[in-house]
Amino acid sequence: MAKRITKKITIVGCGPGAINYITPAGLECIHNADVLIGSKRLLDTFPLIKSGAEKIKIEKNYRPLLNKIILLSRTKNVVILVSGDPGFYSYARLVIEKLGRANCNIIPGISSVQFAFASIGKSWHDAHFVTLHGRQKGIDGLIKAVKKHDTVAALIDKSISLKTLAHELLMAGITKRKIFVCENLSLPDERVREFNPVSLQSADADGLNVIIILNQSCHSERSEESRPYKR
Ligand SMILES: C[S@@+](CC[C@H](N)C(=O)[O-])C[C@H]1O[C@@H](n2cnc3c(N)ncnc32)[C@H](O)[C@@H]1O
The missing domain is CATH 3.30.950.10 (Tetrapyrrole methylase, C-terminal domain)
Incomplete structure (x- = not known):
């Protein structure tokens, strides 16, 4: 059963790569993040957005990272960046399975x-x-x-x-x-x-x-x- 977490985590679909193809709603979530989690490519796309946000790179650590996301979400506003749309072959599926749909806020993006x-x-x-x-x-x-x-x-x-x-x-x-x-x-x-x-x-x-x-x-x-x- 999905664990209850105190703050909803947000998964932002970042579109195909250029910053002008991410939705304004997605950008607002990124601006308000305490923790940004994503691939190096996506984290590098948003270098100046919020200097205070902690950044965590997704590499081969994507399964153990799920537990860390649960812990972080108790006190922090966690935003996970995925490429394209979260509903199309992305890390979002694992995150939603682990945390439960009620604990996730999903912002769609333009798929590749x-x-x-x-x-x-x-x-x-x-x-x-x-x-x-x-x-x-x-x-x-x-x-x-x-x-x-x-x-x-x-x-x-x-x-x-x-x-x-x-x-x-x-x-x-x-x-x-x-x-x-x-x-x-x-x-x-x-x-x-x-x-x-x-x-x-x-x-x-x-x-x-x-x-x-x-x-x-x-x-x-x-x-x-x-x-x-x-x-
Ligand atoms: C893990 S899948 C993520 C798909 C993503 N969720 C989507 O909706 O596009 C990564 C694959 O998406 C495709 N992709 C992502 N961004 C792209 C881009 N800017 N141009 C072409 N293909 C892209 C490539 O085939 C890449 O191997």
């Missing part, structure tokens, strides 16, 4: 997938989502999803290369797809590029990536391979 679909001008209401973030073995699941669904969005990290992804798609006989690699969204080094399974073989990627894979027969538009998108 929302941002990616906006960047390519496509709807995402019928999309199927897969994460390979920290799960290199998830590639089989991604291939199955691509066979079954016309619109697939995948979160990937450095553990999987685009070359490997291209290889797996081609090995599975998937040759006709539009593949959008949406990298470092909202950040100064953002790149949004279009490929097909063959051209993806020679693509590079660095940093944070959302991959959108569309079945061409359902998304029939003029195709321009390896086309860089400019917002």
Whole structure:
């Protein structure tokens, strides 16, 4: 059973990365925090917001950190920063499971997938989502999803290369797809590029990536391979 804590902790969805994509409600919570908890990247995004706030980095300590969060919340205003939206593959799930929903205040954020679909001008209401973030073995699941669904969005990290992804798609006989690699969204080094399974073989990627894979027969538009998108 979830433990009762004295102050509600707040989980803020920080959006894809640029500070102007976080909601005003999220920023207000960050301003009022006594303790800010998040990845190095997110803590670095808010260096000047409140000098007095204690900062705790989330690394591999995310499970033991849950007990510390409970202790801190007895006397302090604890704010946990997560990237994108808290409801989409984030630390929020573990925190809510441990502390109980009644003890958490959740501020939504713009998810990287929302941002990616906006960047390519496509709807995402019928999309199927897969994460390979920290799960290199998830590639089989991604291939199955691509066979079954016309619109697939995948979160990937450095553990999987685009070359490997291209290889797996081609090995599975998937040759006709539009593949959008949406990298470092909202950040100064953002790149949004279009490929097909063959051209993806020679693509590079660095940093944070959302991959959108569309079945061409359902998304029939003029195709321009390896086309860089400019917002
Ligand atoms: C742990 S998941 C968190 C997802 C997050 N809760 C969301 O709603 O976007 C981290 C993954 O999100 C994606 N991601 C986060 N920020 C991104 C950005 N600015 N550009 C592209 N992908 C991003 C990457 O696939 C990264 O590996």
